[in-house]
Amino acid sequence: MNNPIALILLALLAPMAAFLLIAVVPSLRRAGRPAAIVSIAAVLTSLLSAIRVWLLAGDVTTPIRAAWPWLPAENGALGTVGVLIDPTSTLMLILVTLVATLVQIYSLEYLHTEPPAALGRYYAYQSLFVFSMMGVVIAPNLLQLFICWELVGVCSYLLIGFWYRKPEAARAALKAFWTTKAGDVGLLIGIVLLYRLAGTWDLLELRSMVETGTLAAAGLGVITFCLYLGAMGKSAQFPMHVWLPDAMEGPTPVSALIHAATMVTAGVYLLVRTDFLFKLTPDVLLLVGWIGAITALMAAILACVQTDIKRVLAYSTVSQLGYMMTAIGAGFAGAGFLHLLTHGVFKALLFLGAGAVIHAVHSNEMSDMGGLFKKMPQVAVVFIIGTLSLAGVPLFAGFASKEEVIGATLAGGLTGPFVMLLIAAFLTAFYMFRVVFVVFFGPRKKTDASLHGQEYVHGAVHSHDPGVLMAGPLWILASAALGIGGYFTLNHPESEFTLPGWLTPVAVAVAFGGILMAFLTYERQVISADSLARAFGPIRKAALAKFWIDDIFEGIYRNILLALARGIGWVDRYIVDGVLNVVSAWTLEGGDALRRIQTGRVGDYIFALAAGLLVLMFWMGGSF
Amino acid sequence: MPLSAYLTLAAILFSIGLFGVITRRNTVGILLGVELMLNAVNINLVAFSRFHDTEVGMVFTLFAICITVAEVALGLALVILLFRMRKTAIADHIDWLKG
Numbered sequence: 001m002n003n004p005i006a007l008i009l010l011a012l013l014a015p016m017a018a019f020l021l022i023a024v025v026p027s028l029r030r031a032g033r034p035a036a037i038v039s040i041a042a043v044l045t046s047l048l049s050a051i052r053v054w055l056l057a058g059d060v061t062t063p064i065r066a067a068w069p070w071l072p073a074e075n076g077a078l079g080t081v082g083v084l085i086d087p088t089s090t091l092m093l094i095l096v097t098l099v100a101t102l103v104q105i106y107s108l109e110y111l112h113t114e115p116p117a118a119l120g121r122y123y124a125y126q127s128l129f130v131f132s133m134m135g136v137v138i139a140p141n142l143l144q145l146f147i148c149w150e151l152v153g154v155c156s157y158l159l160i161g162f163w164y165r166k167p168e169a170a171r172a173a174l175k176a177f178w179t180t181k182a183g184d185v186g187l188l189i190g191i192v193l194l195y196r197l198a199g200t201w202d203l204l205e206l207r208s209m210v211e212t213g214t215l216a217a218a219g220l221g222v223i224t225f226c227l228y229l230g231a232m233g234k235s236a237q238f239p240m241h242v243w244l245p246d247a248m249e250g251p252t253p254v255s256a257l258i259h260a261a262t263m264v265t266a267g268v269y270l271l272v273r274t275d276f277l278f279k280l281t282p283d284v285l286l287l288v289g290w291i292g293a294i295t296a297l298m299a300a301i302l303a304c305v306q307t308d309i310k311r312v313l314a315y316s317t318v319s320q321l322g323y324m325m326t327a328i329g330a331g332f333a334g335a336g337f338l339h340l341l342t343h344g345v346f347k348a349l350l351f352l353g354a355g356a357v358i359h360a361v362h363s364n365e366m367s368d369m370g371g372l373f374k375k376m377p378q379v380a381v382v383f384i385i386g387t388l389s390l391a392g393v394p395l396f397a398g399f400a401s402k403e404e405v406i407g408a409t410l411a412g413g414l415t416g417p418f419v420m421l422l423i424a425a426f427l428t429a430f431y432m433f434r435v436v437f438v439v440f441f442g443p444r445k446k447t448d449a450s451l452h453g454q455e456y457v458h459g460a461v462h463s464h465d466p467g468v469l470m471a472g473p474l475w476i477l478a479s480a481a482l483g484i485g486g487y488f489t490l491n492h493p494e495s496e497f498t499l500p501g502w503l504t505p506v507a508v509a510v511a512f513g514g515i516l517m518a519f520l521t522y523e524r525q526v527i528s529a530d531s532l533a534r535a536f537g538p539i540r541k542a543a544l545a546k547f548w549i550d551d552i553f554e555g556i557y558r559n560i561l562l563a564l565a566r567g568i569g570w571v572d573r574y575i576v577d578g579v580l581n582v583v584s585a586w587t588l589e590g591g592d593a594l595r596r597i598q599t600g601r602v603g604d605y606i607f608a609l610a611a612g613l614l615v616l617m618f619w620m621g622g623s624f
Numbered sequence: 625m626p627l628s629a630y631l632t633l634a635a636i637l638f639s640i641g642l643f644g645v646i647t648r649r650n651t652v653g654i655l656l657g658v659e660l661m662l663n664a665v666n667i668n669l670v671a672f673s674r675f676h677d678t679e680v681g682m683v684f685t686l687f688a689i690c691i692t693v694a695e696v697a698l699g700l701a702l703v704i705l706l707f708r709m710r711k712t713a714i715a716d717h718i719d720w721l722k723g
Contacts, residue, residue: 600719602654607646 004057005066008083011049011097012134018042019127022120029124032116033108039123040104043130047097054090065140065204079201084140088337092137092269095341098480099261099348100130102473106352107253109469110359122162122251129155133262137269141201142191145270149187149234152263153180159258160250172246179243183233187270190226194277197223203273210276217280224277224284227270235267237325238295239549241318245302248310248364252355255310260317260351261344268324268340275333289329289409293417293424296322298547300427304434305543308364309354312435316390317347319424326421327405330412332496339401342484346389346397349477353383356466356474357439366435370442378465380440382478387436389481391429392511397481400488403499403507411497422510429514437522630671638664651703651713655696662692 022028022035029035057064067082104126111119132155135148154177161173191201198206198215209215231237236244247259258264271278271288278285296319303315320343327336356379361369373380389396392403402425409418465471520526533540545551637660644657666685673681707713 595723598721598723600722602715602718603646603649606642610642610646 007049011046014042014045015127015130022124029120030117032119035120050093083138103253103257106473143201159254169249172249176243180233186226187230221281224281231267245314256348256351260347272333292322292325293420296424297420300424303431327408332408335404335408342397342401346481350386369439373440376465382474385478387432396485407499426514433518634664634667
């Protein structure tokens, strides 16, 4: 097959077919593992097709677009559905399908104690998620993108709440859904306003309108801001990042796929896709940049005080999403997209590695871990590769892209965010190596499975390297992280801007500074962690309270929304219901009074009949 | 005699019948009142038939008398049943439909 459109449709529809098959055939779903095989086969098909599309059309200069009319109306179809193949979408497609494939294989071992029916359900959701995410990636118009975007949100809800009997998981699923939905309302408004302004949903048509200057700039700021609201919710930007750390209640492979590599990057991807619109509204772009930098720094501070290994990674994801957004805000979407791709690989690796640790230790708490390097050397090695990538050490995947992002911020003239990103980079190296030193090198604190915080009850304790189904994906991702890092170290990515010469040494120094600090604090214990905590007392206290953002939201909910609801409830209860109650009381009393006319005596009825007839006869007297 | 004389007789008979139906408390009395009203109608029919020179009214009257007989038989049967059930033939005592 050499037709990229047919290939990309195959990639898109294979997981959909798998989802329908698993969802519609109950015996397959309840069988568990066969459903998993179907799902993995489908996503593998998608991965191979995506790679083939990339080889065929990964470097096309004019995007390949195929669209079929949809929503027929009087004056032609209102919208289209189709695919858009260009370098951005093919690269993103490979990232999505690669991580999805590895996560699905990994889950087979990770969830091996689940009952078969639950496993079947899990793989049905996974297939639906892969389909929806690919739909977002290759959507040629904003309408199709929005529909798939919502589907992605639903899948995220279902997968976070996979262990729905656990109250925290059910709550976290709802929180994630509501928070992203709040942003999605903005996105929908933005899309509709854009349609009213431009008369089209199609990305290529919009781009050509912008290039020829036929798109009216008036009112575009509101539109791009609304689009950014959608991205803000999905990509967990301040202050709507609150759902992502809670989403860690889902199974770890889900966090790796959805809350590290794919769904949370959908917001960044949307901004990369509509970059040409944002370029016309520098004010919104500035906001994107600043909020991105605030998110990056704040999440990095929060990550330093977490004790749950998955929450550290979750805040780290929020922080890195802030980096991507800052680059876009600085006007260099390419740098943000590059960081998205490399981050997707190494953050999925880190999550899957953390999952292997949790699987072995049966606890999310880092205080229950320690000295695991000897017990599980393979996991330790790949986790350290991921950590080095995230810290931005040369030769690893995150180095080039992070430097690009920081450079882009400087080149875009955002000095404040530039400084914030540098501090965040230092903190990133610090908190990630804190995890490494505590978990893999620190003293072993627990010898047995602890009872609290465990992800699921398990028979025997086995703190050793995982089997091939879990180790395989880890090594593939680790070699991908190394490969990308090596490639970019040798061939520096083409930038749209020139980096000042001093930037690389500064970035490397910041990264190593963070590592050194973590080493001194948590390995050599030259710097006492307690005195460090005391030195940053107020900030630490604020960070432990999550900067009160959850509390502010709760306060808004309790004091404003609930008060409003109570007021409206009062109006409903006493005014709307009151009018109705009075009318109904009158009706009842009137009926009661009129009831007395019915004497039940035949004579009375006949008298009334005769009298009525008489009246009628007099009344119509003229015509008789 | 003019037509109006017959019609006046019929009207008086009808009114007496209606008065009986409304005022009598005994069920049999009510039935008698109904009979009077029906006969007033029959007088009307016969009178119009005579003055319009057509026999249709006469035939119709014969039918009406036959049906009246059946009606009385049915009505009296109802009265007897009612008496068996409620031990009374007074219409005012039967007020199941009282509101």
